[in-house]
Amino acid sequence: MPMIRETIVSTMDDAGRVHLAPIGIIADDGGWIIAPFHPSTTLNNLRAVPFAAANFTDDVRIFAGCLTGRSQWPTAPCTEIRVPCLADALTHVELAVTRITEDELRPRFHCRALRSIAHAPFKGFNRAQAAVIEAAILVSRLGMLPRDKVEGEMACLQIAVRKTASAAEEEAWSWLRQAVAAFYEKSSPESSGGI
Ligand SMILES: Cc1cc2nc3c(=O)[nH]c(=O)nc-3n(C[C@H](O)[C@H](O)[C@H](O)COP(=O)(O)O)c2cc1C
Structure with a gap:
């Protein structure tokens, strides 16, 4: 690989x-x-x-x-x-x-x-950063992935964000959540509000 x-x-x-x-x-x-x-x-x-x-x-x-x-x-x-x-x-x-x-x-x-x-030193791993990257990949594929997979994975990733995020990761996470919500709002208004 x-x-x-x-x-x-x-x-x-x-x-x-x-x-x-x-x-x-x-x-x-x-x-x-x-x-x-x-x-x-x-x-x-x-x-x-x-x-x-x-x-x-x-x-x-x-x-x-x-x-x-x-x-x-x-x-x-x-x-x-x-x-x-x-x-x-x-x-x-x-x-x-x-x-x-x-x-x-x-x-x-x-x-x-x-x-x-x-330019600057690597400051170490952060789980919330990894979670945001994974969620960003989901957001880039919303049109291709089933809704239950996206919502299930977002729910898992949110645990790491809750536990380890700084303000920057929280802000990035909120943008991605809004994008997911807006996508499903647009594609099926009657079933929005999943995550
Ligand atoms: C972590 C991550 C990795 C990505 N890798 C690729 C990639 O290798 N190729 C690609 O076409 N899009 C990739 N994407 C999706 C693009 O960022 C996204 O589709 C973007 O809009 C590219 O299109 P643009 O050049 O028109 O902006 C990735 C997204 C994320 C969050």
């Missing part, structure tokens, strides 16, 4: 507009693969400007925010590429696309790491 790191990937379009998206980058023989589903802005941007920054952050509000209409997070210049990195990344890696494995559903952009820069 491939090793995947959950990151915020920054990309840029032809006009210089920056896009941030939570993406699991796949370890690949010293480099990384970015595999965005079709259609997506990340995919279009990587075709237009074949560079990206993979941002390692413990601010899970950015993961939850990007999926819930809060995608404006501060960025800072990279050193080797014109795509910026996240200003608050603990570490960022500057990536250049070297080749593309085409696929109708999910092309794979093979990237070489040009530079990796550490």
